[in-house]
Amino acid sequence: MxxxxxxxxxxxxxxxxxxxxxxxxxxxxxxxxxxxxxxxxxxxxxxxxxxxxxxxxxxxxxxxxxxxxxxxxxxxxxxxxxxxxxxxxxxxxxxxxxxxxxxxxxxxxxxxxxxxxxxxxxxxxxxxxxxxxxxxxxxxxxxxxxxxxxxxxxxxxxxxxxxxxxxxxxxxxxxxxxxxxxSPAERLAAAELRAERLLERNLLARELHDSIGHALTVTVLQAGAAREVGDPAFAAKALEVIEETGRRAMDDLERTLALLRDPGGPGEPGGPAPAPGAGLGTGPGSGEDARERPGIDRLPALFETARAAGSPVEARVDVPSGALPGVLSREGYRIVQEGVTNALKYAPGEPISVRIAVRDGSLELRCANALRPQSARSHGGSPRRGGKGLRGIRERAVLLGGEATAGAESGEWVLTVRVPLRLGG
Structure with missing residues (x-):
């Protein structure tokens, strides 16, 4: 009733x-x-x-x-x-x-x-x-x-x-x-717009994870090393590295938050359309902001930060000037940054080897570091399997039309990424 x-x-x-x-x-x-x-x-x-x-x-x-x-x-x-x-x-x-x-x-x-x-x-x-x-x-x-x-x-x-x-x-x-x-066409366009906005926000979240995660890892390692060494000169150098790393992280945070707050930003109603390639890993780097994000040319400063944290870095970058599109240069930097961050986090003090080259129409990146025995045992030989950082690297590679693999090889943790120079190729 x-x-x-x-x-x-x-x-x-x-x-x-x-x-x-x-x-x-x-x-x-x-x-x-x-x-x-x-x-x-x-x-x-x-x-x-x-x-x-x-x-x-x-x-x-x-x-x-x-x-x-x-x-x-x-x-x-x-x-x-x-x-x-x-x-x-x-x-x-x-x-x-x-x-x-x-x-x-x-x-x-x-x-x-x-x-x-x-x-x-x-x-x-x-x-x-x-x-x-x-x-x-x-x-x-x-x-x-x-x-x-x-x-x-x-x-x-x-x-x-x-x-x-x-x-x-x-x-x-x-x-x-x-x-x-x-209409059905309008519904499809609306669904594509929602997916594009979600992708943009996921990319922004990934940017924050990579940038802030790297800064926190370096800060913790530098602060711990300065406390253990007790050398005033070393402590001063550590504080300098912490200051510079923190400043870069704050810049990334402010830029990302500005994009999130801006109702007229990419993918928002009334805002400009996302730049070409925005769905292929540019994230917040579309338009003017893309030029502010670090690219492959900023890797030496990243390696110096890792060395200052106590991990020797052997790097070989075989990339001709102007050979990489802007999106590949920026995403390549973030991938290497995450690989170095993981090495500092899970194997602090161990040597890090980085190889970047352009071969057969593709950009190849390889980041390897020696596994600490206790780390391998405690994590079943795969200390970083399934982490957010590695998942983000794989997502970046897929969005760029490539692939990424990571795992233990002969006592080393090896991250390998290969993406085509032509997006979608």
Whole structure:
């Protein structure tokens, strides 16, 4: 019983009822201004007035703002589960105008039926009870051989009217979602935009992880080494490295937070479109900001930071000047940075070997460091398997059209990345 009565008592039902009855208003206005309608039969009314109504509604649908007005009204009165299912944008083309015209015609037809029933059914229920001498739907309440139980039909009629409104409201909502909602092409574009925004934010999060994680690792190692050595000169050098590393991390943090706060940034409504290659690992480096992010040319400073932290670094970078696109240079720096950070974190003090070269149309990066026996034992020989940093490296490589592998090889932890010089190649 509650499931039967609940829709009849819901405020949503009555809001949709109002939306349906508004559709009847248009029919009434047309009938009032149409000449000679008084003497028409129902058949003549349908044959002559309906085509006129449809023509007028089609003309109204040509106005782009009509679609927006109908969408706003439908959102307010039809109470959809998700407002975004009903668009509130003006018509952009003829396809939108055709769908708006179909919506207006369907709304008026359904509203006319429900509106007419809303007038006739309560009147009939009243007559069954209050006017026993008057026949209603072929029934008479009392007298003249009429059945005495006819008044019992009054609540049945009202109940049926209530459920007619419920189902008509649901049908009206389905029509609104179908005809006023985004088209399949628009839905696909919206899904692509949401995926692009999510990708942008994931890339920003990865940037923070790489930059801040590296800074914290270097800071912890430098502070610990300065405390153990106890040499004032070494401590001063350590503080200098900590200061410089912290300053670079703060710059990265401020730049990333500025992108997150900017409502007109890449991938946001009203903002510029992401730069070409934004979905291929540029992240926050699109546009002007890309030139501020470090690239392969900044690797010597990274290696010096690692050496200052107590880990010898042997690096060989065989990359001709200008051979790398900007995105590969920036992403290559982040990949090497994460590899060095992992080496400092899991094998502090162990030698680090870095090889970067361009071969056969691809950029190859290799970062290796000796495994500490206790580290290998405690982590089952794979001290960094499944970490966020390695997952980020693999994601970067895949987005660039390449691949990344990492694991223990002959007493070393080896990270290898290979990506094509031509994005998507």
């Amino acid at each position: 509650p499931r039967i009565l609940a829709p009849l008592l819901s405020a949503t039902t009555y809001a949709r009822w109002l939306h349906l009855v508004i559709g009847l208003v248009f029919v009434g206005v047309v009938l009032m201004v149409y000449p000679g309608v008084e003497g028409w039969s129902s058949g003549e009314l349908l044959a002559r007035a309906v085509p006129l109504d449809a023509a007028l509604l089609g003309l109204a649908a040509l106005v782009p703002a009509m679609r927006r007005a109908e969408g706003v009204q439908a959102r307010l009165l039809l109470v959809p589960d998700r407002e975004q299912d009903i668009a509130v944008e003006p018509a952009r083309g003829w396809a939108d105008r055709r769908r708006t015209a179909a919506w207006l015609v369907g709304r008026v037809v359904l509203g006319g039926l429900v509106g007419g029933a809303s007038v006739l059914v309560p009147a009939a229920a009243f007559d069954l009870v209050a006017r026993p001498e008057q026949a209603v739907f072929g029934l008479r309440s009392a007298g003249a051989g009429g059945p005495g139980w006819a008044p019992l039909l009054a609540p049945v009629l009202l109940f049926a009217l209530g459920w007619l409104v419920v189902w008509a409201g649901r049908l009206q909502l389905a029509m609104a979602v179908r005809l006023l909602g985004p």
